[in-house]
Amino acid sequence: MYKNILILALLVGLGILLSTAITDREENTSLPELPAYYADNTAKEVGAANMVTAVIVTYRGFDTLGEVTILFVSAALIAMFLKTGNRRKNRNPRPSSVILSTAQKLLFPLIILFGAYVFANGHLTPGGGFQGGAIIATAFLLWLMANPEGEMRHGILSSLEAFSGTFYVIIGVVGVILGVGFLNNSILPLGELGRLFSAGAIPVIYSLIGLKVGAELSNILHHLNEVQNEE
Amino acid sequence: MEQYLTLQNIGIATGFALILIGLYGGLTNKNILRIIVSFTIFNSGLNIVIVALAYLKGRVAPIIDDTTGLDNLSQKFVDPVPQALVLTAIVIGLGVTGVMLAYALKMYQNKQTLNINDFKETKW
Numbered sequence: 001m002y003k004n005i006l007i008l009a010l011l012v013g014l015g016i017l018l019s020t021a022i023t024d025r026e027e028n029t030s031l032p033e034l035p036a037y038y039a040d041n042t043a044k045e046v047g048a049a050n051m052v053t054a055v056i057v058t059y060r061g062f063d064t065l066g067e068v069t070i071l072f073v074s075a076a077l078i079a080m081f082l083k084t085g086n087r088r089k090n091r092n093p094r095p096s097s098v099i100l101s102t103a104q105k106l107l108f109p110l111i112i113l114f115g116a117y118v119f120a121n122g123h124l125t126p127g128g129g130f131q132g133g134a135i136i137a138t139a140f141l142l143w144l145m146a147n148p149e150g151e152m153r154h155g156i157l158s159s160l161e162a163f164s165g166t167f168y169v170i171i172g173v174v175g176v177i178l179g180v181g182f183l184n185n186s187i188l189p190l191g192e193l194g195r196l197f198s199a200g201a202i203p204v205i206y207s208l209i210g211l212k213v214g215a216e217l218s219n220i221l222h223h224l225n226e227v228q229n230e231e
Numbered sequence: 232m233e234q235y236l237t238l239q240n241i242g243i244a245t246g247f248a249l250i251l252i253g254l255y256g257g258l259t260n261k262n263i264l265r266i267i268v269s270f271t272i273f274n275s276g277l278n279i280v281i282v283a284l285a286y287l288k289g290r291v292a293p294i295i296d297d298t299t300g301l302d303n304l305s306q307k308f309v310d311p312v313p314q315a316l317v318l319t320a321i322v323i324g325l326g327v328t329g330v331m332l333a334y335a336l337k338m339y340q341n342k343q344t345l346n347i348n349d350f351k352e353t354k355w
Binding site: 023039078193194 | 244287311323329
């Protein structure tokens with residue numbers, strides 16, 4: 001009982017503390033120096049219409065490489081935790097309904113296509129590699145729901161992931177060799193602002209990230225499903 | 232009261248509410264899966280607060296198109312950097328959630344229970 005009172009007191013205190021952030025905050029009216037620089041110079045320096053993408057892939061490209069590495073490490077950790085061996089028992093789950101399996105056949109390619117659209121247009125519209133990769137993983141989730149006993153081909157996903165990760169780093173190193181800087185997008189011509197083939201290497205990098213994230217998340221889902229089958 | 236009812240404050244208040252809900256859920260629930268769900272709610276609240284703080288009144292999302300033109304963009308756009316940071320935070324939150332879920336599965340396989348009170352080995 002006294003525990004609940006303590007929790008309540010903690011939450012009320014924290015709430016009061018946080019509410020001062022609303023009442024005492026001064027309204028900002030202009031951008032700080034660095035974002036103002038990004039806003040004014042993205043169009044001619046990077047050539048990407050979507051400024052968030054320009055910040056993520058080019059200005060802070062090294063951070064994004066670290067982020068992709070973190071995602072890779074967590075996928076590897078999950079694969080290590082949930083290593084199954086080949087002792088599958090028959091779980092005999094209820095077969096999925098006709099509606100689900102038919103809809104899955106129709107929707108699977110469409111969702112993959114939409115994910116590819118989102119990551120290929122990351123430099124023009126809201127979206128990008130991580131979002132597109134997550135959308136692709138939802139297609140695999142749908143597939144797993146329709147075929148709970150299904151065997152996914154680990155090899156293809158893993159090699160896709162390895163290929164895109166390696167190529168991402170190679171693109172970065174090419175920038176160093178050409179003397180423009182690690183992960184700089186101007187190793188390819190910048191092109192005309194707002195076109196699909198513009199912004200230099202950004203579409204290439206974001207497509208690689210999209211493939212990598214999609215393969216990684218699908219692998220995670222598959223591992224979680226496999227452990228369920230084992231029980 | 233009226234002067235606090237701006238779009239930005241509503242966003243920030245929503246984020247704070249989610250943070251408090253997540254904290255409450257994490258402190259009161261005994262089931263490990265529910266604690267993980269509470270963590271993700273907490274995480275979403277933090278992300279909403281960061282994005283809402285970067286909002287500037289009367290400005291648009293930082294994407295160049297025909298309506299924004301190319302001149303004087305730093306007077307027209309909201310801050311793109313916190314949005315980029317939140318994108319990073321979302322992806323890392325996803326990775327952390329995945330690892331937590333895998334760990335919870337492993338714990339369930341060992342003891343056939345998800346009640347946090349049954350795991351006393353590391354308690355002192």
